[in-house]
Amino acid sequence: MDGGWSTIESDEGVFTSLIETLGVKDVQFEEIISLDADSIRSLSPYGVIFLFKWTNDRSSSPSHPPDGSYDTTAVDSGLFFAAQTIQNACGTQAILSVILNQESIDLGAELSSFKDFTTGFPPSLRGDALSNSEPIRVAHNAFARASPFADETARPPRPDEESADVYHFIAYTPVNGTLYELDGLQPHPISHGECDLESFPDRVIEVLARRIARYPEGEIRFNLMAVVRDLRIRAREFGDAELLQREERKRRGWAWENTLRRWNFVGFIGEMMRGVVALKEGEGPSAYADWVEGAKSETLKRKGYSQ
The missing domain is CATH 1.20.5 (Single alpha-helices involved in coiled-coils or other helix-helix interfaces)
Incomplete structure (x- = not known):
């Protein structure tokens, strides 16, 4: 790699393997097909990752976002929030926005060290620290699709440009009794009001529904991924042999797909x-x-x- 960040897919196997590579334990990602609270509630998630077509939303401003309100004190209160300072890293950045804000998650040595090192940093400096973290970048790039072709004439779009091909990842997670939208392109974390893990499914569906409603009718290019406790643990705790077998089979499939991603044919x-x-x-x-x-x-x- 040349030191840059490659594009990775919005895929539950990719995201799960990425955090496991970084040392996170007992966490996986599950794609949510149906946009309803029951689907999310059944997974008891730590948060969700939302992928959508990026548009230059001119209703947003430094003083107020299109929905919710900027929380200018959240970072000082311990919330991890990093500004996005580099192209193609928003997927990993959204993942970390959930992982690093949930105290019950075992981060492993690498991410624990990164979180400790950036404690007290402002969002801009946290974004720079993330962009310059070689272990995180190497883990991220390991899941990019291999390609023998490079378009040297291509340039990334500027933030003020519209593009039909630009997609963006953001995170929603409850922290300290508040539902936060964590988007590195925004100046601050966005608060959507009171929320805990129990009320999170209902509250986040309301927020997502309002966000999707801002798009033209018929727009369907969205993806929602839940960050959840490893489902194999749940299967073992409840003695659910069928679920355990299904999850183990799914893991084998992820491993095979990720192996293919590393090769071009x-x-x-x-x-x-x-x-x-x-x-x-x-x-x-x-x-x-x-x-x-x-x-x-x-x-x-x-x-x-x-x-």
Whole structure:
């Protein structure tokens, strides 16, 4: 890596493996398909990560956000909040905004050290510390999709630009009796009123519903991920063999998918095609031509055409 931060997917297996790489214990991520309080309540989450298409919301200002209110004293009261100072890190930053604000989570040595080191820092300096943390950056980049191509002409959009391709992660979590929206692009944490872990599902659904309502009708490009206690622990505590088996199978699937993310197969595919073509050419010109025409015919059939 060149020292930058790569884009990672909004994926429960990626996020879970990322925090485990950093040393966090007994925490996982679960995608929430249905936007209702019962779906969230069943998971007893520490918080949620929300992914949405970023727009330049001109209703926001340094004095008040579009919803809720800025809490200018929360950081002084112990809330971890970091300004976003670098491209592509917002996913990991949103994850840490939940993880580092829940005292019951075992952070492990790396993140405990990072949290202790940044205690007392203002959000801007915490953002710089996060951006310059090599262990966190290396763990983050380990889950970027491998690609042999690099577009040197591409540049990230400026904050004041609209883009159809820019998506942003933010966190919602209850801290010290208040529901906070933690968005590194905002100047302060955003308070959405009184809330604890028990009331969190109902309260966060209300906030998310209002946020989604600000988008044009029909916009569906959102993703919601719950930060929860490792479901295998729950399965063992309740003696739920079926749940445990399902979770273990899911973990194996995540491990396989994450392994594939670390490799690009362009070279392999190119060599394989070269070998197949050489093999067909060795059988004679007519055999090669018949093979090509047969492949075209099969492709047309799959598309619903007939010759």
